[in-house]
Amino acid sequence: MRMRRFALNVSWARGRAVPSGFDAVQAYRLMVRMRLAEEVLVRAWHDGLVPGEYHSGIGEEGINAGVLMHLSGHDTVALDHRNTAPLIGRGADPRLLMLEVLGSQEGINRGWAGHMHVLVPELHSGSDGIVGSSGPLAAGHAIANARLHPGRVSIAFHGEGAMNAGMLLESYNLAVAWNLPVVFVCKDNKWSITTYSTQVTGGDALDRARSFGLAVESAAGDRVEDVHAAAGRLIARARNGAGPGFLHVSCHRPGGHFEGDPIVRILRDPQGQAKELAPGLASGAMSPDGGTRRERVGALSELTARGARAARDWTVRRGMDPVQRGRRLIDVAKADQIEGVQAQAIQEAIDAARGSLGSRPTFGVHQGGPQ
């Protein structure tokens, strides 16, 4: 049984032609819309309206826009746990998406999905919370596209941490072996939750992807025009049946892994968090039985190094904001106008979503649903 009860606002995405050149205005519009949608959801999370975890894509707009601008509404997209922004980019109705994230039965998946499993057949876009699964799912989409709709391309978004997941690596191979029209897009923010990814990773991401026979490209994620160009080459190749590709893009996510990220909390409130963490660490480090002095010193210096690395990343990489950089590519008046239009649209959406959620002091209780 197929239920198609939601009138999705897909025209916004479907209307776009596949651009041959780079349209900076369109890129900026997309990025602003994605950023604003994330911002209101992050606010809603802190207001206690979003149940559970929330992984925002703030900082990844350059990647999302640069890739998605090449797609028609018929191409397929496999997303991971960080899917709100790309779904907005695909043209999902912001209100329905927000309602879903807010845990409403009026949401785009009627409250079944939450923010990790949003599945929108009309947009040929689906998300999944298992790290690495977007790869083989996109490969599957590509098999279907190649057979039923040649010329359609399939995209997988995944993080750099996911590149240690066997199923993703397997899917690189499968894509090459079956010459599938799929492009794997790695959004490399350097961190997988609280782990610095290179510390658990051998070799180099580009080499790894290339070794499976994928055509590879890379770009800096804060330069949407570069992402667009690199993605364009791979997507065009894949569409033409010339084989799958891998795009590596760097990015910085100031919000960290999810809202309330422990690393970000430490950075924002070192004193307060130290007070939380110190007693346990101290009692561990000074326990009468345990490792040698060298082992304990090693442990503490590792933890310190991790904190320092985060502090450095968050400082040095602060400027890597694709939206700010993208703004510079266009006329100021145009930028202002886009911001105004998008802000209004997103505000209306979140107002409507919050409004129809009814009074809801907290979540996790059955009174917490829409009234």
Add this chain to the structure above:
Amino acid sequence: MRMRRFALNVSWARGRAVPSGFDAVQAYRLMVRMRLAEEVLVRAWHDGLVPGEYHSGIGEEGINAGVLMHLSGHDTVALDHRNTAPLIGRGADPRLLMLEVLGSQEGINRGWAGHMHVLVPELHSGSDGIVGSSGPLAAGHAIANARLHPGRVSIAFHGEGAMNAGMLLESYNLAVAWNLPVVFVCKDNKWSITTYSTQVTGGDALDRARSFGLAVESAAGDRVEDVHAAAGRLIARARNGAGPGFLHVSCHRPGGHFEGDPIVRILRDPQGQAKELAPGLASGAMSPDGGTRRERVGALSELTARGARAARDWTVRRGMDPVQRGRRLIDVAKADQIEGVQAQAIQEAIDAARGSLGSRPTFGVHQGGPQ
């Protein structure tokens, strides 16, 4: 509860010192012993005495010997479904191993393992039937070795087909990330059951392994001295804590995947097998409904190509016999003597095993056990 009821004949393996140079006599002795043990089991299989499948390692002796000669009895070895020969090489009692393969409760694992799961703690050697698992299992052995017995090395044997298994790829990464003393040995016979592996594989095996940060070497598997040299470099490195390695070795297995391999059957009896296969193929190819003419022709030419490829492989690669080549490295009289001694030992073992199995017209029935 640890049961140590079997008096294993491990002295044979334990007695060997870790060789610094290459000992061609010792290599030949090992290879002959492994070959003979496989041959009597293959014969026993055809005699209906080995229940189920049997994957022989005939053709892989150069790899097994070249690698195992570097190990002490304390090093650890993770094996796959093709483990009889390496277990013999590790010093397993041939009679107990044969009894296991023959399905006797007197076997080395009391009939629980069969030939796919032989686990011999005394030899620090274990097998598993899940393709790819030897990699992470060996990584685990290496973690234990590094912590409890620094200097001990851990080996994983796997096929080239297994290199598309995610868990194996993950274990390459894990080994590099944790700097584990493990060497992955890929025995590349070009085939995974009836599939020609390159047809389902992207890129190149060495590149793939290297991209994870593994130190890589390669050798021709019919030249035991080359395998020995390449393995020696990687094993020494790993032992010294300098990191994990990957050894790629080519080989030809005349027996194919397992006894009764459908491909080998076709090669041995093309007429007879054609009679078996043709009716189904013809009715498929000529069915009134189905694919286009082009699709059907494509299908048949693929099947033909596979047959032709096998025929070529089995002809061209016939000379790749590590035992025959290894014989040339030593004195003829010495070779004769080794063959005589080993043949007697192996014959005694299989005679004893067949003898203690009792009368057994067939397997798969409860009367089929030892009387």
Add this chain to the structure above:
Amino acid sequence: MTVMRYDQAVDHALGQAMAADERIVTWGEDVKLLRRDLLARFGPDRVRDAPISEAAFMYAGLGAAMGGLIPVVELYMIDFAAVGWSAIANGASKFHDFSAGQWDTPLVIRAGVGGWYSDGGQHEQALWGNLAAFPGTTVACPSTPSDAAGLMLSALQANRFVVFLTPKLLDGQLLDYLGGESRSTVDLSRLVPAEGAQGEVADPVEPIPIGTAALRREGSDVALVSVGVGVHRSLEAADVLAAEGIGASVLDLRSIAPLDREAIIAQADAAGRVVVVDEDYIRGGLSGEIAAILLESGNAARYARVAVETTIPFAPHLENATLPNAERIVAAVRALE
């Protein structure tokens, strides 16, 4: 009606469906060789060899189903599905639900199942209980060629996620492929149930609704409830029991999810004694679920079960003793007295 082998019956139904529906494709390890007749008929785009990448090619099946195909993803043995288990546990069993019913996922996983042919404890599991645990999962295991054809056709038309399990002991092609017929020294005929391995199949195949059990034998003293090869072992046992004057009915569940509650309860009511014959682990879920159905229905039937209680050993005599053989079934019935 044509007489064919169990495996031929499955491919017969699959071929019929592929001819009727261009969306049906199949892949798995060595599938071009295993399904060569379908390859010859439908071409290499629809019949593919997969790399040894269960996780990816199972997930890709789900992805392809989302993209509009009806993939039949084949595994030699359900044991290997454990390597790609997340595609079932977190993927195929859930996406339709997560989408609130908006996205169909017509994926069929076709896999060999079970033992009796000495393949060791890691290549002979049933695992159907584990599979049936997941909401959104249909699990069928036909015990005859005719059912195999009819249920495969239903699986392909179900427009939902189905795991289609084929007992390897009934699969003449696989037993041969694993080396079988290349040695005349071995004779499995005493083990292979003739009516399961070969039989009449309708042409064209008619779909058999998944979720309806079949009563294989009538009997009023005890109901043997089983699925797959267990059905044939139960029939064997029923013969022995009949000689002792005990009338045993044999109910073939045909699918593990959904279960045919009504048929189970009807048999239990009629006989007052139920023996579940299950080739899965005793804690696997099926035998327990049938107990729960009996208790929930307020049925006062006496109950016993014959299932796999340990890891399955390799040695044939140990293996046979571990699997639910006819002697064990007879003993369980007698003990219920």
Add this chain to the structure above:
Amino acid sequence: MTVMRYDQAVDHALGQAMAADERIVTWGEDVKLLRRDLLARFGPDRVRDAPISEAAFMYAGLGAAMGGLIPVVELYMIDFAAVGWSAIANGASKFHDFSAGQWDTPLVIRAGVGGWYSDGGQHEQALWGNLAAFPGTTVACPSTPSDAAGLMLSALQANRFVVFLTPKLLDGQLLDYLGGESRSTVDLSRLVPAEGAQGEVADPVEPIPIGTAALRREGSDVALVSVGVGVHRSLEAADVLAAEGIGASVLDLRSIAPLDREAIIAQADAAGRVVVVDEDYIRGGLSGEIAAILLESGNAARYARVAVETTIPFAPHLENATLPNAERIVAAVRALE
């Protein structure tokens, strides 16, 4: 006796065992941060961060156990174990058996389990029924800090494969880690059972034998049989029932494998009515197994169950309705009348 959180109790026992036994090590994703206190105490060789490679790092746990270590392999959630399921289904549950008992495999998999905190249907599963299906597998799920400590110690001393499941709802550290305490706007206190989240723990910890249930409450009209958070929901329900004059006993199984048959039967005998409260799927195996135990023992108790019947939805009100909440338990007891 020290009062501590559930998660602290687990780490307390683990730390005690690590101090006593050099062979114990732990790894998993973000484990250096999650187990930072153990890291500070035992150093980076024994407390490691793993890449997102569940299959490899779970199998490596088995390999390390074979090599002489006692690895505690940690997963955020048991759902992710599905990615490395073969390490359980085909590996850790079997190698000791395959070796005919010659090779010990003292691997402990430690994983969060269950829901009630809005993490969606793929991050809230119980899966303990599926785990318990495998012979050679011990599955524990303590419901209080004291049990968590005592059972963890036993798991580490068991010299066999143990899956140690910690309900995330009781794990204050994890709820905080997932963002919890960074927003004061959310208050989970109505959902988190106080006696489960915090309590007295012995110092030094004494092992609690795995496989013995604990009677949490006496009552002669109905026996509520549960494990994990379900125990607390049962206690809530028992309060409500008490007000109606129905005396409910609450049996905390503490381990899903082995099951404490005697305790289950004793409660069933005493009350004559059994309601199983299971956060796993209804077809998961636990609730059915208890029915089978009752029937096998010839017990005529009336039986009902409250379990998860669909994919778990994300929206809190739908989630709550799907999980075995106190209202559902009360209703099931009333319906048994």
